[in-house]
Amino acid sequence: MSKLIVGADLERTETWIKYEKHLYASCRASCCTMPVEVRFADLLRIGVVDEFERDEPPRNVARRLIREGVVERFNQKTGLYTLVRLSNNDCLYLDRKTRLCTIYERRPDTCRNHPRIGPRPGYCAFVPKSPRG
DSSP: OOOOOOOOOTTOGGGOEEOOGGGGGGBOOGGGGSOOEEOHHHHHHHTSSOGGGGGSOHHHHHHHHHHTTSEEEEETTTTEEEEOBOTTSOBTTBOTTTOOBTTGGGOOHHHHTTTTSSSSTTEEOOOBOOTTO
């Protein structure tokens, strides 16, 4: 008796499926529960920093964004900020009802390039939406 596969396991990339564009509309947005690392340019595009802050020490920018609940940590060595995830691991910018990105047109490069780059390039952790949404 074969078991019905209801979706990929985010932690086990071997369960991910080959990405196809049509999957996006019926996906539960499991990739939006992975940590999102961003650069200053992404933060600028999102609109949480201003151009004049480019000359500020990144550590100071990170402190402010951590206080504001946008960034959960900053890696000084790589210069990468990690966006906050909610208690259920959803990205801060993922709408809980629609499971769609609320800043899609301004989304970070990490998101723009997924799944071309990432833990398993060309594959995604597709989890279908339930019939009720």
